[in-house]
Amino acid sequence: MRTDVPLLQGKRLLVKRGGITVLDIPEFEIKKGGVLSLIGPNGSGKSTLLLTLSCLLKLSKGELIFNGQKIDNRRSELDYRRQIAVVFQDPLLFDATVLENVASGLKIRGLDKRERSRIAEEYLERLGIAHLARRSASKLSGGEAQRTSIARAFAVRPAILFLDEPFSALDPPTHEALISDLNRLLQDTDTTAVMATHDQMDALRLSDRIAVLQKGTIAQAGSAEVVMNHPINEFVASFVGMDTVLSGTVRDILERDRMIIAVGNREIEAVGNLSQGEKVLCFIRPENVTLSTDSPEDPSSARNNFSGRIIRIAPHGLFYRIDLNCGFDLISYITRTSLDLMELREGQRVKVSFKATAVHVIRKSA
Ligand SMILES: Nc1ncnc2c1ncn2[C@@H]1O[C@H](COP(=O)(O)OP(=O)(O)OP(=O)(O)O)[C@@H](O)[C@H]1O
Numbered sequence: 001m002r003t004d005v006p007l008l009q010g011k012r013l014l015v016k017r018g019g020i021t022v023l024d025i026p027e028f029e030i031k032k033g034g035v036l037s038l039i040g041p042n043g044s045g046k047s048t049l050l051l052t053l054s055c056l057l058k059l060s061k062g063e064l065i066f067n068g069q070k071i072d073n074r075r076s077e078l079d080y081r082r083q084i085a086v087v088f089q090d091p092l093l094f095d096a097t098v099l100e101n102v103a104s105g106l107k108i109r110g111l112d113k114r115e116r117s118r119i120a121e122e123y124l125e126r127l128g129i130a131h132l133a134r135r136s137a138s139k140l141s142g143g144e145a146q147r148t149s150i151a152r153a154f155a156v157r158p159a160i161l162f163l164d165e166p167f168s169a170l171d172p173p174t175h176e177a178l179i180s181d182l183n184r185l186l187q188d189t190d191t192t193a194v195m196a197t198h199d200q201m202d203a204l205r206l207s208d209r210i211a212v213l214q215k216g217t218i219a220q221a222g223s224a225e226v227v228m229n230h231p232i233n234e235f236v237a238s239f240v241g242m243d244t245v246l247s248g249t250v251r252d253i254l255e256r257d258r259m260i261i262a263v264g265n266r267e268i269e270a271v272g273n274l275s276q277g278e279k280v281l282c283f284i285r286p287e288n289v290t291l292s293t294d295s296p297e298d299p300s301s302a303r304n305n306f307s308g309r310i311i312r313i314a315p316h317g318l319f320y321r322i323d324l325n326c327g328f329d330l331i332s333y334i335t336r337t338s339l340d341l342m343e344l345r346e347g348q349r350v351k352v353s354f355k356a357t358a359v360h361v362i363r364k365s366a
Pocket residue numbers: 017018022040041042043044045046047048049196198
């Protein structure tokens with residue numbers, strides 16, 4: 001269950017590595033319940049923050065407060081470390097059986113052998129690896145090893161589970177299966193978790209809160225919905241996949257928080273309540289831009305309809321990225337099936353639509 005009580009608080013967190021400041025965060029907190037993902041580009045400090053919060057990396061300045069108690073000496077640090085668990089990209093298993101590995105955290109916590117085996121077997125079962133219990137951990141595939149390391153972490157029923165890029169070393173099907181099992185397990189056990197990941201889709205699937213890191217600071221933190229759909233600046237917008245960025249000026253204010261924004265010599269309708277004449281940036285997700293080859297007179301329920309020319313078509317993961325010009329540049333993602341059905345080609349004119357609610361508008365900083 002989520003509550004607003006901070007389970008872990010960080011104040012004035014400053015971390016230096018190799019003499020250089022790599023983390024500088026005035027305030028940070030983890031609330032009880034739910035999953036927080038730390039996302040950001042390479043080198044932005046995701047792992048450093050995760051290691052700092054799990055007391056595996058020393059603070060150069062600042063303090064951590066767990067359940068209202070400062071972690072400020074060896075004893076409080078050990079006590080805290082006993083109540084958390086960390087899963088790394090590399091599973092770091094002991095040269096022992098899978099069962100012994102999963103039970104190892106329980107041994108350190110003083111449980112007797114029978115109880116250790118009972119709990120370890122339960123988590124092996126939950127992770128779908130009960131059949132591997134007696135196998136040597138050195139003879140596991142990457143996916144099996146990561147499942148073992150996750151079972152070991154859950155087995156101690158941590159107050160906070162820290163996951164550092166837990167899926168990066170896995171192939172796509174293994175990744176897919178593990179993420180869905182982990183999601184279920186996190187919910188079934190109501191575990192509070194923090195995950196560092198460079199993959200925003202993983203973050204969206206697992207977490208209810210997201211913090212975006214930029215050069216060792218938090219650029220934005222909030223609910224996944226707010227961060228993904230209402231980024232506060234251009235950096236966050238581009239990181240969360242709002243690939244189209246348009247500069248404009250608020251031309252008119254309409255009823256019900258609608259605005260008309262002039263973008264070059266075109267006008268687009270958006271939702272928001274800024275003032276007339278304000279300079280703004282408009283962000284649009286490619287998946288919210290639809291294309292059709294119907295005649296331009298055909299009605300669309302979207303408020304923004306333009307005729308656009310296809311500049312470029314390029315494969316983009318499971319989709320195709322279509323770069324368009326509608327008097328302003330716009331990006332759309334479509335499936336291979338849609339591409340084939342519409343027989344799209346570069347140079348062609350198409351009808352381009354997007355809803356007013358698909359346009360996220362922020363004030364342009366001076
Ligand atoms: N062991 C280290 N010694 C010195 N500097 C380090 C060390 N590890 C990381 N750094 C530096 O700290 C900064 C943050 O790195 P960190 O690994 O936390 O970022 P990240 O967001 O997790 O990146 P990635 O996605 O590449 O793992 C970077 O500038 C990096 O070069």
